[in-house]
Amino acid sequence: MDRRKFLKQSSLASSLFFVPSFVKAFEEVATGSLGYKRLVIIQLSGGNDGLNTVIPFRNDLYYKERPSLSIPKNQIFKLTDDVGLHKSLFPLKRLYDNGNLSIINNVGYPNPVRSHFRSMDIWQTATDSDKYLQSGWLGRYLDNYGAHPYNAIEIDESLSLAMKGDTMNAIATQDARILHNLSKDPYFKNVNKYQNDAHLSEHNLGYLYKSMIAAESSAKYIYETSKTATSNKEYPNNAFGKQLKTMAQFINSGLKTKVFYGSLGGFDTHVNQLNKQKKLLEVYANGIEAFVQDLKENDMFKDTLILTFSEFGRRVKQNANIGTDHGTANNVFIIGDKLKKQGLYNDMASLSDLDDNGDLKFEIDFRTIYATVLNKWLEVNDEKVLNKTFNKLNFI
Numbered sequence: 001m002d003r004r005k006f007l008k009q010s011s012l013a014s015s016l017f018f019v020p021s022f023v024k025a026f027e028e029v030a031t032g033s034l035g036y037k038r039l040v041i042i043q044l045s046g047g048n049d050g051l052n053t054v055i056p057f058r059n060d061l062y063y064k065e066r067p068s069l070s071i072p073k074n075q076i077f078k079l080t081d082d083v084g085l086h087k088s089l090f091p092l093k094r095l096y097d098n099g100n101l102s103i104i105n106n107v108g109y110p111n112p113v114r115s116h117f118r119s120m121d122i123w124q125t126a127t128d129s130d131k132y133l134q135s136g137w138l139g140r141y142l143d144n145y146g147a148h149p150y151n152a153i154e155i156d157e158s159l160s161l162a163m164k165g166d167t168m169n170a171i172a173t174q175d176a177r178i179l180h181n182l183s184k185d186p187y188f189k190n191v192n193k194y195q196n197d198a199h200l201s202e203h204n205l206g207y208l209y210k211s212m213i214a215a216e217s218s219a220k221y222i223y224e225t226s227k228t229a230t231s232n233k234e235y236p237n238n239a240f241g242k243q244l245k246t247m248a249q250f251i252n253s254g255l256k257t258k259v260f261y262g263s264l265g266g267f268d269t270h271v272n273q274l275n276k277q278k279k280l281l282e283v284y285a286n287g288i289e290a291f292v293q294d295l296k297e298n299d300m301f302k303d304t305l306i307l308t309f310s311e312f313g314r315r316v317k318q319n320a321n322i323g324t325d326h327g328t329a330n331n332v333f334i335i336g337d338k339l340k341k342q343g344l345y346n347d348m349a350s351l352s353d354l355d356d357n358g359d360l361k362f363e364i365d366f367r368t369i370y371a372t373v374l375n376k377w378l379e380v381n382d383e384k385v386l387n388k389t390f391n392k393l394n395f396i
Helices: 003-009 060-065 087-097 116-125 137-145 176-183 186-194 197-201 206-226 239-252 273-297 366-377 382-386
Strands: 038-044 076-078 084-086 101-108 152-154 259-264 304-310 330-335
Touching: 038 273, 076 087, 084 087, 084 273, 087 101, 087 273, 101 366, 137 152, 137 259, 137 382, 176 206, 206 239, 239 259, 239 273, 259 273, 273 304, 304 366, 330 366, 366 382
Parallel strands: 038 259, 038 304, 152 259
Antiparallel strands: 076 084, 101 330, 304 330
């Protein structure tokens, strides 16, 4: 049987794009090497306007460059005498006041790209802007330190590049029960039943057979483990809230998952940005607050670190459509229980010293944040994952 015929006949074919491959033997890495700390990545897709998120409300240039788009001072939650949060982020202000939030400003990378797809690839692969990789930084973490594909889970129907490794990929699912039922497809079961060593080594089919064996095993484990946890916590009734609720169920059940990945889209606000961003930030902040409270109630927050990023920021100057165009540097949110650097990690970028395109100049390479998380939180060799040495920051 060739791969094309196999894909056509199997009703599980579609899930092979959702449930990624696992071609590395389970026993190659000891499960105990993964530890207990968990990393949650939240991606704000589209390029969130960081300047209207963390706001320099004492800077006259901010209001001059955004006469119709700036946030009035009376609609800002002050963090310091000079900097405040968008009013939609009041739940994050509570986290800030409790010492559970660190805001890293001016995050970017050299020679920035303003294409959504390319910039997202750069963030997800953690490579230079002039280089291309087919594996993501979290996928390479799994390659080196994972024991099973369920050690990393994306709460989605498809897998981001960040979660794809060279030899091991993460699991993508929105519902453990549906994933489990899918793995019980009759044709799927029949293929697994009759596979043998010859099939597993066959050049054209080995990849698929091994993928399906791993998919079935992971689906069963995720379903049977996660169903032991229930939550009475009320989450916002939207897709992002459902993502976080599923994520919390996985964490609270004790799944041996080290990395979770979620996303919220819609941040490409070229036109009429004010209301769009306001609603999106509300969705984000309310969901995160419910998520953190859920983890705290189950004594899981102390071992969970949440990192929120967007592929780039926006231009300093508003455009003619009361929106903003693609920019460069942006802010990153770090949420955790015992942060070494709480509040504002660093000063905001200068609004008078911009690059040639009118964008903020980046100060902190995003890969130094990744390196810090890998080294200090997940306690692994960051250079082995990132293929390069980066300085470490001091937020954890």
